[in-house]
Amino acid sequence: TIKHKRSVQHTTPSIAYRMTDEKASSTLSTLSTLSTTSSSSARSASSAKHSSAVVSLWHRPTLLAAVVVLALLVRITSHDGLVDLFPVSDQKSNSHRSSLASWALQTPSLSTPLSSWSRVSEGVWRLQHDIDPYATNAVHHPPLLLLAFQPLLALSSSQLPSILAFALLDVFVAFVLGSIYALVYSSERYAPPLDHVPSLYRKLASQLPFLIFCCYLLHPWIFGSNLARSTTVVQTACWLSALWLALRGGREILAGMCLGLACYVDLFPLYLLPALALMGNGRKTILSCLITLAVLISASLFLFGSSWVRACYFVVATMDGELRPNTGLVWYLFTEMFDHFLPFFRFFIHVHLLLYPVPLFVKLQHRPLFLCWMLYALLAVFHPFTTLSSTAVLLLLLPLFLDLFPGIQFKFIIVNALIYISCLAPILWNMWIYQGGGNANFYFALTIAHAITQAVIITSSLSTEITHHYRRKHNLPIE
Numbered sequence: 001t002i003k004h005k006r007s008v009q010h011t012t013p014s015i016a017y018r019m020t021d022e023k024a025s026s027t028l029s030t031l032s033t034l035s036t037t038s039s040s041s042a043r044s045a046s047s048a049k050h051s052s053a054v055v056s057l058w059h060r061p062t063l064l065a066a067v068v069v070l071a072l073l074v075r076i077t078s079h080d081g082l083v084d085l086f087p088v089s090d091q092k093s094n095s096h097r098s099s100l101a102s103w104a105l106q107t108p109s110l111s112t113p114l115s116s117w118s119r120v121s122e123g124v125w126r127l128q129h130d131i132d133p134y135a136t137n138a139v140h141h142p143p144l145l146l147l148a149f150q151p152l153l154a155l156s157s158s159q160l161p162s163i164l165a166f167a168l169l170d171v172f173v174a175f176v177l178g179s180i181y182a183l184v185y186s187s188e189r190y191a192p193p194l195d196h197v198p199s200l201y202r203k204l205a206s207q208l209p210f211l212i213f214c215c216y217l218l219h220p221w222i223f224g225s226n227l228a229r230s231t232t233v234v235q236t237a238c239w240l241s242a243l244w245l246a247l248r249g250g251r252e253i254l255a256g257m258c259l260g261l262a263c264y265v266d267l268f269p270l271y272l273l274p275a276l277a278l279m280g281n282g283r284k285t286i287l288s289c290l291i292t293l294a295v296l297i298s299a300s301l302f303l304f305g306s307s308w309v310r311a312c313y314f315v316v317a318t319m320d321g322e323l324r325p326n327t328g329l330v331w332y333l334f335t336e337m338f339d340h341f342l343p344f345f346r347f348f349i350h351v352h353l354l355l356y357p358v359p360l361f362v363k364l365q366h367r368p369l370f371l372c373w374m375l376y377a378l379l380a381v382f383h384p385f386t387t388l389s390s391t392a393v394l395l396l397l398l399p400l401f402l403d404l405f406p407g408i409q410f411k412f413i414i415v416n417a418l419i420y421i422s423c424l425a426p427i428l429w430n431m432w433i434y435q436g437g438g439n440a441n442f443y444f445a446l447t448i449a450h451a452i453t454q455a456v457i458i459t460s461s462l463s464t465e466i467t468h469h470y471r472r473k474h475n476l477p478i479e
Helices: 002-058 061-078 081-085 091-097 099-105 117-128 143-154 160-184 199-205 208-218 220-227 232-248 252-265 268-277 282-304 307-318 330-336 339-355 357-364 368-382 388-407 411-435 440-473
Strands: none
Touching (some): 061 160, 061 208, 099 220, 117 143, 143 160, 143 252, 143 282, 160 208, 160 220, 160 232, 160 388, 208 220, 220 232, 220 388, 232 252, 232 388, 268 282, 268 368, 307 339, 330 339, 357 368, 368 440, 411 440
């Protein structure tokens, strides 16, 4: 009995110590749980606060209507439509007032052979006179798109219907962009974490939908593309609508159909399909996109035969007869290259784009919206027929990721480079083509600067996102 009491006396303190350790650990776990719960509740409260601010700012019909009216007036009065609305007896005044739109139609940084309005007009004229639009290497728009534009040119001899149509398309794209921002910054899944960014960025987040809406309508590159009546806006409207529907959830079929429409105009938006598939039921999105594209192509083959396929899709790969300068990197390379090297470099330039989606999909599947932005950025850089409007849309989508802004390097240089590109693009084109004081190297140097600026934005954003994801995954502070 005495030995048993002694053993009990010796073991009692150790049991007490164990009990106190267990109580302490449970207390610490409870405190950590409470802290995480409070931080998550604080984040949800701040996101709710931002979402309420977004709703209160975005739903101001008077401001939106004022911006829309201003944008429509500027677009209509800057076009040749001003001459049709308010004719002047002096022909010199008419030519002066319409010179801005004529300049935009001839500027390669605003429209390409794949998006030129003059090519559309020629194709519609051939359709009206029962001539095959694709008999020559002049028209590169799909036949159903020509049929869609035919009423605009058949209504009257003036350009006013087409001018209004493109202006309204710009307004629609601006509304879709604003809706995407309002949806992203009011959702818990896609809203960027703003706990480590400066307070100015957090205040700016609640105003982004309206600001992006205004910036798109008043952006000089978008305005110039509208003056040129570039059909790029049709493709932009389709794939941005697909992105908006995919972000809303439960609308995968409609999102796939919109992306299929964009792919019918140009096959390159298929590049965005993996990112949109991650935002919902990927099987529905992929099937609806492919079915829509197959139906449109089948209808075009049934109505117009197969001659349009080479003129619309294969010309992007071969660039036969369409080496007109643009803001891309391919035209100069193919112009200066010997013919026996062309097949290899054509294969390499188009196949190397297929190297990016798989590693980006693996690395960024936790953030499908940023994956979609990255894929579109690669298209904006490496597409053989790219314009400044594609870069404008790329930049206007970047504020969806305000948490990455502090990590983007060389901001001052990037802003200045974009300003210089805007100013020098028409000057160098005029010097080369009209004044004869330059050559192709002048304009190609500008396109290289344009591509390098885009590359700096893309690489800085990607490295910042990877660094932030690694630090969050390992509970490390984000600087």
